[in-house]
């Protein structure tokens with residue numbers, strides 16, 4: 001069954017088990033193009049697992065994930081990796097930068113891997129570093145940056161590649177409140193001006209308030225929805241986004 005036309009990302013009855021724990025048990029949702037969707041819920045409710053499944057990083061045990069007309073759940077590993085590299089962006093709670101590269105080289109990495117000429121990649125990276133107020137440190141390596149500055153570089157790296165969908169898993173959890181708020185404002189403004197769809201996992205209501213819509217998880221299923229007894233959820237459950 002193909003997803004509704006206006007959903008860029010669509011999942012039906014997702015189940016995922018990690019280390020014997022049923023991390024997701026029958027989650028369905030649709031995400032519209034350009035939408036900023038907050039995924040909230042208490043610690044351990046399955047937010048990260050949901051983002052990892054939707055982004056094709058984790059194979060789903062049962063259920064479907066569609067990106068436009070591509071069935072992510074049945075793609076071969078190489079095709080899934082290509083999809084993730086070319087269409088998706090990921091920001092985690094901790095900045096994972098290459099220590100040997102400068103801030104601009106880290107930010108430009110997705111473009112350099114796509115063989116974008118160095119000068120153009122550098123210009124694009126510099127623009128995002130400026131927008132994230134870190135342009136002055138473009139030539140500094142990660143060890144010379146503060147934690148907050150490193151996270152800004154990671155955000156620039158995710159945005160520079162102009163992903164269709166950006167997965168942001170607690171992207172400002174490790175930042176001080178004011179820092180985090182500024183980074184989030186830049187991120188959401190960039191997403192809106194570039195039409196980037198964002199899935200924003202957070203347990204912070206103030207962060208979720210920046211989104212267009214919120215879905216809440218509880219113990220691996222959507223709060224307010226009855227966990228499926230036999231994986232028999234239908235299309236109605238998939239249309240919860242509308």
Ligand SMILES: Nc1ncnc2c1ncn2[C@@H]1O[C@H](COP(=O)(O)OP(=O)(O)OP(=O)(O)O)[C@@H](O)[C@H]1O
Pocket residue numbers: 018019020021022023041042043044045046047048049050203
């Ligand atoms: N690699 C793993 N191995 C075993 N269990 C895992 C693993 N990753 C997650 N889990 C379990 O799966 C469930 C969902 O975890 P998940 O990290 O998706 O929740 P979360 O809502 O993102 O939590 P947090 O807010 O703490 O990041 C939890 O019970 C967690 O302990």
